[in-house]
Amino acid sequence: MARQVVSGIRPRGGRSKALALALTCALAPGLALPAAAAAGEHHPQSTQLADRLAHQVTVAGAWRHLEALQHAADTHHDLRAAGTPGYQASARYVTGRLRQAGYRVRLQPFSFPDSAPVAETARLLTPEPRTLHPLLARYSASLPASGWTGSLAVPPQGGAAAYGCRPGDYAHGDFRGRAVLLRYGLCDVAAKLRQAAAAGASVVLLNVDQQPAGMNIRAGVRPPSAAVLPVATLPRDESEQLAADTARGPVRLALDLRGRAFTNHTFNVLADTPTGRPEHTVVVGAHLDSATEGPGVNDNGSSVAMTLETALRLAPYAKEIHNRVRFAFWGAEEEGLYGSTYYVSQLTAAERRQTALDLNFETIASPNYLRLVYHGSGAVPPGTGSVEKVLLDRFADRRLPTAPLEFDGRSDFVPFIAAGIPAGGGSSGYNQVKTPEWQKLFGGRAGAIADPCYHQRCDALGHLNRTILGQLGDALAWATGRFAVDTADVERGRLT
Numbered sequence: 001m002a003r004q005v006v007s008g009i010r011p012r013g014g015r016s017k018a019l020a021l022a023l024t025c026a027l028a029p030g031l032a033l034p035a036a037a038a039a040g041e042h043h044p045q046s047t048q049l050a051d052r053l054a055h056q057v058t059v060a061g062a063w064r065h066l067e068a069l070q071h072a073a074d075t076h077h078d079l080r081a082a083g084t085p086g087y088q089a090s091a092r093y094v095t096g097r098l099r100q101a102g103y104r105v106r107l108q109p110f111s112f113p114d115s116a117p118v119a120e121t122a123r124l125l126t127p128e129p130r131t132l133h134p135l136l137a138r139y140s141a142s143l144p145a146s147g148w149t150g151s152l153a154v155p156p157q158g159g160a161a162a163y164g165c166r167p168g169d170y171a172h173g174d175f176r177g178r179a180v181l182l183r184y185g186l187c188d189v190a191a192k193l194r195q196a197a198a199a200g201a202s203v204v205l206l207n208v209d210q211q212p213a214g215m216n217i218r219a220g221v222r223p224p225s226a227a228v229l230p231v232a233t234l235p236r237d238e239s240e241q242l243a244a245d246t247a248r249g250p251v252r253l254a255l256d257l258r259g260r261a262f263t264n265h266t267f268n269v270l271a272d273t274p275t276g277r278p279e280h281t282v283v284v285g286a287h288l289d290s291a292t293e294g295p296g297v298n299d300n301g302s303s304v305a306m307t308l309e310t311a312l313r314l315a316p317y318a319k320e321i322h323n324r325v326r327f328a329f330w331g332a333e334e335e336g337l338y339g340s341t342y343y344v345s346q347l348t349a350a351e352r353r354q355t356a357l358d359l360n361f362e363t364i365a366s367p368n369y370l371r372l373v374y375h376g377s378g379a380v381p382p383g384t385g386s387v388e389k390v391l392l393d394r395f396a397d398r399r400l401p402t403a404p405l406e407f408d409g410r411s412d413f414v415p416f417i418a419a420g421i422p423a424g425g426g427s428s429g430y431n432q433v434k435t436p437e438w439q440k441l442f443g444g445r446a447g448a449i450a451d452p453c454y455h456q457r458c459d460a461l462g463h464l465n466r467t468i469l470g471q472l473g474d475a476l477a478w479a480t481g482r483f484a485v486d487t488a489d490v491e492r493g494r495l496t
């Protein structure tokens with residue numbers, strides 16, 4: 001019992017926890033302390049399990065899982081991408097640990113459209129020979145196998161035209177049969193391809209526009225059928241040099257950009273608590289696959305590790321659970337959220353209604369971290385605000401500032417929200433650049449990317465930040481315990 005008394009307090013925590021510990025120690029040890037006293041408005045049972053779980057889910061516990069995921073990558077060409085042996089190894093580990101803890105684990109297989117680069121090289125011929133470093137976008141169309149040589153055209157720089165989203169952006173040049181250099185962003189890649197194709201361009205090069213300037217990130221075309229032209233990203237420094245060259249005179253390029261499309265196969269890993277009401281199922285998910293460019297230990301091994309650790313620590317408390325918790329490890333998130341989308345598509349209407357909410361954490365150990373909680377300012381399913389509030393209250397209790405992260409379409413909450421299921425979660429940031437406002441809140445380096453290893457080979461164990469991993473992991477565990485006991489606030493106002 002004494003252990004439970006000190007449950008919400010971890011010495012490893014921040015100042016608020018140290019303070020809480022001091023207050024608790026002022027009481028006679030072993031006295032039953034009403035959990036609600038510290039937790040505020042919730043009735044005791046609703047936060048007791050949450051407090052205990054948050055106490056037991058630690059960075060040390062999660063680290064063992066991270067080492068296993070790193071090992072899965074180390075032994076499989078640095079990759080854990082969907083449909084690769086590194087993914088299988090990751091899933092074997094997660095599945096084994098869950099089964100050991102008494103979970104019944106289900107693998108949910110599905111196929112998804114995939115593509116792989118066959119050639120992705122580029123050379124500048126004029127004004128001077130130079131090697132460029134393109135990454136072929138996922139699902140890109142291909143240039144002829146014989147290669148392509150031609151000239152580069154660039155829309156006016158400095159304004160919206162540089163993004164190539166509108167027909168007018170192509171009004172002042174001749175793009176026919178040429179490569180066109182566009183800036184990433186403002187509209188999706190599919191829209192750029194449509195406009196560039198309409199202007200007669202043969203191939204699109206995208207300035208990936210990242211900080212640092214030499215970074216490149218593989219883009220994707222969604223849906224795959226929108227890939228009407230070959231398209232590849234270039235680092236910002238190479239792109240800016242090309243734009244400058246073009247302003248001075250003709251620029252000629254030799255490109256070899258080819259991909260191969262195929263159907264790939266993978267699976268989600270799903271584990272349910274044996275107890276709890278199925279008609280109030282709480283989904284706690286994280287994507288288990290890495291990007292095709294690296295081991296993905298932060299993206300999203302960090303959330304997998306904390307989700308798995310939460311599942312393992314929750315198992316002994318089965319009797320205290322009111323709502324079924326379904327831990328989900330999604331496949332093929334990186335190629336386009338295919339695992340979570342398939343999962344939601346397979347739910348019956350009744351099962352959709354009986355899904356109380358989806359908790360989703362994405363990349364939670366970034367070196368130049370943010371402390372972001374998903375927030376929907378537009379139309380989101382009723383209850384979404386209540387999920388957010390539970391997380392915000394937890395951070396407020398711990399005196400940890402947060403900032404909102406708009407549901408950005410970039411993780412597995414998307415199909416849940418689309419199906420009317422409330423969702424929430426958090427992230428320590430991926431390729432966002434830290435603003436001065438964020439820097440004031442979270443420290444770190446303004447003007448620098450949250451995770452310089454986002455979708456890179458270096459996304460490995462050694463670059464993770466343990467502080468934010470612990471803080472976001474705490475919120476993950478706490479919210480899981482809270483919703484395992486009580487989802488009334490989230491489900492209120494839900495159409496049934």
Ligand code: PHE
Binds near residue numbers: 220334336411
């Ligand atoms: N999370 C990945 C990203 O942001 C994967 C993703 C692909 C998300 C396609 C949405 C759409 O790049």
Ligand code: ZN
Binds near residue numbers: 287299300333362363
């Ligand atoms: Zn991710």
